[in-house]
Amino acid sequence: IVTKRLLEQSAEAEQSFYQIEEQLLQAKDRRREAEHARELHMLQVLGQMFSSIATRNPVATATATTAMPPARNTMESTMQPGVPMSTSVLERSFSLGTAARRGMDDILPLVKNIVPPLTTKKHKGQDGRIGIIGGYQEYTGALYFAAISALKVGADLSHVFCTKDAATVIKSYSPELIVHPVLDSPNAVEEIEKWLPRLHCLVVGPGLGRDEMLLKNTKEVIEKSKARDIPIVIDADGLWLVAQQPSVIQGYQKGILTPNYMEFTQLYEAMHHEPLDSSDHQRSAMELSVAMGNLTVVLKGEEDLITDGNKVILCRQEGSGRRCGGQGDLLSGSLGVLAHWAYTSSADMTKSVNPSVVAAFGACSLTRQCNRQAFHKHGRATTTTDRIQEISSTIKKIFES
Ligand SMILES: NC(=O)C1=CN([C@@H]2O[C@H](COP(=O)(O)OP(=O)(O)OC[C@H]3O[C@@H](n4cnc5c(N)ncnc54)[C@H](OP(=O)(O)O)[C@@H]3O)[C@@H](O)[C@H]2O)[C@@H](O)CC1
Numbered sequence: 001i002v003t004k005r006l007l008e009q010s011a012e013a014e015q016s017f018y019q020i021e022e023q024l025l026q027a028k029d030r031r032r033e034a035e036h037a038r039e040l041h042m043l044q045v046l047g048q049m050f051s052s053i054a055t056r057n058p059v060a061t062a063t064a065t066t067a068m069p070p071a072r073n074t075m076e077s078t079m080q081p082g083v084p085m086s087t088s089v090l091e092r093s094f095s096l097g098t099a100a101r102r103g104m105d106d107i108l109p110l111v112k113n114i115v116p117p118l119t120t121k122k123h124k125g126q127d128g129r130i131g132i133i134g135g136y137q138e139y140t141g142a143l144y145f146a147a148i149s150a151l152k153v154g155a156d157l158s159h160v161f162c163t164k165d166a167a168t169v170i171k172s173y174s175p176e177l178i179v180h181p182v183l184d185s186p187n188a189v190e191e192i193e194k195w196l197p198r199l200h201c202l203v204v205g206p207g208l209g210r211d212e213m214l215l216k217n218t219k220e221v222i223e224k225s226k227a228r229d230i231p232i233v234i235d236a237d238g239l240w241l242v243a244q245q246p247s248v249i250q251g252y253q254k255g256i257l258t259p260n261y262m263e264f265t266q267l268y269e270a271m272h273h274e275p276l277d278s279s280d281h282q283r284s285a286m287e288l289s290v291a292m293g294n295l296t297v298v299l300k301g302e303e304d305l306i307t308d309g310n311k312v313i314l315c316r317q318e319g320s321g322r323r324c325g326g327q328g329d330l331l332s333g334s335l336g337v338l339a340h341w342a343y344t345s346s347a348d349m350t351k352s353v354n355p356s357v358v359a360a361f362g363a364c365s366l367t368r369q370c371n372r373q374a375f376h377k378h379g380r381a382t383t384t385t386d387r388i389q390e391i392s393s394t395i396k397k398i399f400e401s
Pocket residue numbers: 138139140141142143205206207208209236237260261262263301325326328329
């Protein structure tokens with residue numbers, strides 16, 4: 001009887017411990033929510049203050065929109081016949097102040113428009129089936145980050161195409177991903193082609209590596225996807241493939257390139273056969289876009305620069321000073337879903353702005369805000385896994401509020 005009584009007491013103590021623990025967690029959540037609300041309110045007040053200062057100060061207002069200097073000869077020489085090239089740069093930013101308000105007013109509502117409502121009338125797959133090609137054995141993390149980000153942003157299914165060795169590893173990270181261990185098989189292209197009719201967007205490159213056979217298979221899959229008019233996001237080692245063989249994606253209007261500065265330099269120099277002039281990123285990005293046939297280029301960095309060769313849009317959403325690997329994978333996976341949503345939205349929803357540009361602005365804003373929120377919680381220890389955990393609340397905050 002004594003033992004039974006002791007066991008009961010211990011069970012009760014355990015239960016009340018978990019109740020207290022849960023109450024503490026709930027209180028912590030409420031405190032965090034209140035902090036976010038206070039932060040948002042402060043941002044709004046600051047935004048209004050900057051706005052009124054800028055209205056009184058014409059110089060500050062003028063810096064928000066800059067005209068592009070006259071075209072250089074290099075740009076003219078790389079323009080393809082028949083490809084229109086506007087020389088005006090429309091700079092929009094998404095941060096505090098008047099410029100921020102203009103950016104949010106112009107592009108953010110379009111991103112909000114393309115995010116599909118969640119209703120009980122839809123079936124699995126309708127909000128997106130995204131295919132992601134990559135994942136060489138050393139780089140399984142990159143492919144996982146991109147694929148899980150696509151799913152968490154709102155795709156219904158995330159299909160991963162990778163090598164046999166990478167597949168088991170990726171599968172063991174998450175049961176939620178559909179993993180095809182085919183990229184290094186003798187009939188890789190046919191195996192992947194079978195799935196293309198079911199895919200809404202293809203993301204190529206996270207952790208792909210530079211193995212010749214894998215790049216050859218990837219190139220053929222890109223060709224097949226173009227024939228199906230599927231939006232294609234190219235990142236990381238996929239961009240190395242493009243630098244070697246630009247024709248693989250050149251001129252394909254639903255192609256989006258997401259280089260970091262290194263990758264951008266390689267692409268630029270491959271297209272222009274001259275060193276990159278690092279003094280004017282906006283001009284160089286436009287030149288690359290035009291040389292690629294007005295593909296959308298997202299040059300990632302301190303500010304993300306998005307251009308389709310006609311205009312440049314800057315995303316300056318506050319991120320953090322933490323720069324660990326994988327943030328670009330979060331961006332490319334998210335962009336895969338947003339590109340699908342943008343291309344299936346009516347022109348009315350995107351106000352006839354290039355859908356790739358709308359999607360890219362959304363993905364950059366999302367990535368930076370995830371970084372910001374994760375950094376707020378984890379500081380110097382922030383990793384990409386922490387950022388991915390912020391996707392849900394970031395979407396609520398910036399796209400659904
Ligand atoms: N967990 C995983 O599995 C992950 C796997 N990943 C996968 O790894 C593969 C190779 O990717 P990568 O990161 O090694 O190559 P890349 O980005 O070209 O950098 C090479 C060097 O360039 C430099 N550098 C870079 N950026 C720069 C900048 N903005 N401005 C200036 N310099 C810059 C810097 O060199 P440093 O100059 O510092 O010596 C850097 O070391 C690819 O498939 C990718 O998807 C990643 O996604 C991460 C997570």
